[in-house]
Amino acid sequence: MTTTLRPSGPLQQADDGTLSRSYEVCVNSRPVGTVRIGTLRARGRILGTIGDLRVDEADRGRGRGTVAALAAEEVLRGWRCDRIRISVPADAPAALRLATALGYTGSGHVLVKDLGPADPAPPPPAGVEIRPLAAAETASWIAADPDRAALFPDGPAAGGTRLHVAVRDGVRVGHLWTGRRDLPTGERTPYVWEVAVAEGERRKGCGRALMRFAEDLVRAGGGDRLALRVDPANTAARALYASLGYRLLSTECEKTLY
The missing domain is CATH 3.40.630.30 (Gcn5-related N-acetyltransferase (GNAT))
Incomplete structure (x- = not known):
């Protein structure tokens, strides 16, 4: 089975030039989740972002999230991003393990x-x-x-x-x-x-x-x-x-x- 991303909304461009777009995570064209890809300005440079990555419970544990994250990285390469920042909620240890496995390293803690x-x-x-x-x-x-x-x-x-x-x-x-x-x-x-x-x-x-x-x-x-x-x-x-x-x-x- 093939996991791909399919746009679910138009490409949006903000006044500052940053981009964002929502996608469906699909397996053989069957929607099994969602992800939002974008860019942001941080410390004088443009960073890619991957957010709201979700896979339906019935399709978890099959590598769908991993493939979706890698596909999102390819989208950001096409947007000329050379660095990505993601935010992992404190109550999502599985997501943090996935991020670590994909080569992401912690850069900051957001406290409230x-x-x-x-x-x-x-x-x-x-x-x-x-x-x-x-x-x-x-x-x-x-x-x-x-x-x-x-x-x-x-x-x-x-x-x-x-x-x-x-x-x-x-x-x-x-x-x-x-x-x-x-x-x-x-x-x-x-x-x-x-x-x-x-x-x-x-x-x-x-x-x-x-x-x-x-x-x-x-x-x-x-x-x-x-x-x-x-x-x-x-x-x-x-x-x-x-x-x-x-x-x-x-x-x-x-x-x-x-």
Whole structure:
């Protein structure tokens, strides 16, 4: 029996040039599942994506998902993609095993926290103030990292973006970049794009204070959920987020196409 992909919708192109299309997974022309293939802009480059890959229960365990994933990679090669990013839900261990078998490696963990009422939180470390980044400072902050500029095509105020800095005695010791992001679940959620603390200020409570501040921003805006992405190798950050009540939502995996 032959497993193939058959388009189930038109090729869609967004304003930024990214593509997406839905397909049926077929065995001898018989639909047995679905998959969505697309592209996204990330850190100044175009990545391929494979999402919502599902095979009907009666056809599982027969290699249908493996063949469908490989066929999706061929579609992305035709779209001139040389690297793919996928998102594997935390409750899908079989999907993670398949991704690993196909050569994907973990590149990030997406974490989420459901925010209840604010609980008593310690103040920032002594002498540290968290304030909005002044307009005059914003341009230089973006220019310091070309990847940031790629994520601000419509200006730093677009998409609910907010920039804050932690300052001690007039010296910047950390920063917080918050906004919104479409999660793999399709939900658009308040998101911490970046949180950082100067090396000499780490393990003093500044990172925790910035995250508590981000949560309060979400609550003040009527939100009840906050998400972020962490490098699996960053054990200190993972420990901080775990202590704050964040849980794994999905694992991002990437693969280079040759």
